Amino acid sequence: MQTASPVQRRAARPRADALRNRERIVTAAREMFVEFGPDVPLDEIARRAGVGNATVYRNFPDRDALVREVVCSVMDRMSEEAERALAETGDAFEALSRFVHAAADERISALCPMVASTFDKCHPDLEAARRRCEQLVQELMDRAMAAGQLRTDVGVGDLMVAAAQLSRPPAGTGCLSADRFVHRHLQLFLDGLRAPARSALPGSAVTMEDLRQS
8 A cells, every 4th residue: 555645834945944943843842742731831942942932933923833733743753653664564563563662652642632722623734644644553453454463343543542541641740750661551552452352342443533523
């Protein structure tokens, strides 16, 4: 299956220094949102990024624009991890496991309060990043199911909500102190996904659309 092309969010190619500044801002924002939550002052983000306040506002006119870009950035990075797992890992279940552990290292649990913020959930940048990520995760799961390695009563929503819940506590709640448990608990979860299933799950497989409606 041909995977989706990387998300493009800038029509004109910015100067190299402007691009570096933008990436520094997004990286600093992602780190601080994980540590303190999405309400961290923009001045603090600018200070960590090593840029002036004006540079932040030149790239992101308001907090919603920056939060949306951070969410898109995290999903893009998860998509890249999924693509690498598909390309570099021959065993289908190992590819899925590799992705889940990599997604935890992206601290995807911090996305939850960010996605609940006020930015436009139907923004085309966000929609494109979300579609690409979901398509690739579905491909990982389909491949593992076709190999008879993944139980058939789970969906992408099951995988992503469990990975988010197990990866780290919500942003701003001492999440960094839980790092030493993350991959251990994720591996217990992954072992429970292996086929043949040892029990029947209540309800039906959860899709990402189910999660969005809830």
